[in-house]
Amino acid sequence: MSRHILLINGPNLNLLGTREPATYGSTTLADVESAAQEQATALSVKLSTFQSNHEGAIVDRIQAARGDVDAIIINAGAYTHTSVAIRDALLGVETPFVEIHVSNVHAREEFRRHSYLCDKAAAVICGMGVYGYTAALEFAAKHLKIKARL
Numbered sequence: 736m737s738r739h740i741l742l743i744n745g746p747n748l749n750l751l752g753t754r755e756p757a758t759y760g761s762t763t764l765a766d767v768e769s770a771a772q773e774q775a776t777a778l779s780v781k782l783s784t785f786q787s788n789h790e791g792a793i794v795d796r797i798q799a800a801r802g803d804v805d806a807i808i809i810n811a812g813a814y815t816h817t818s819v820a821i822r823d824a825l826l827g828v829e830t831p832f833v834e835i836h837v838s839n840v841h842a843r844e845e846f847r848r849h850s851y852l853c854d855k856a857a858a859v860i861c862g863m864g865v866y867g868y869t870a871a872l873e874f875a876a877k878h879l880k881i882k883a884r885l
């Protein structure tokens with residue numbers, strides 16, 4: 736059964752790699768997505784990618800994934816800590832998801848330690864830098880129990 740995985744990146748991650756390398760590294764989002772596509776090919780999965788700075792656009796993309804993707808990998812950025820709407824959208828599409836953060840959010844400001852997503856995530860990855868995307872894709876492709884699509 737071929738698998739389709741959606742990688743979503745949220746606000747400011749389009750600027751990844753351009754500033755604060757000590758926190759977020761120097762790899763750009765384009766590099767992350769390119770490496771993920773190569774990894775997806777090796778894993779024989781289809782990978783779709785999406786990035787937006789807008790909460791509603793992220794909600795729309797999640798809703799569009801219903802019945803189309805087998806798993807979602809999401810770095811919601813700052814919306815992790817604020818967005819009930821993104822939480823509700825993820826619950827609504829009934830698709831397993833992996834929450835990923837480049838930085839170790841638990842070693843940063845208090846407000847970054849709360850996630851509206853983590854208790855419903857199949858897995859949470861943080862602090863691994865951009866390798867977290869690699870780990871998330873491997874997990875989603877190989878280890879995540881995915882419902883058979885009718």
Ligand SMILES: O=C(O)[C@]1(O)C=C(c2cccc(Sc3ccccc3)c2)[C@@H](O)[C@H](O)C1
Nearest residue numbers: 747748750751754755759812813836837838
């Ligand atoms: O660590 C992450 O991946 C995280 O999701 C990403 C975040 C984030 C915040 C601001 C900018 C960026 S990406 C970036 C980094 C440096 C310069 C410009 C953009 C990510 C935070 O909002 C989150 O708390 C944590």
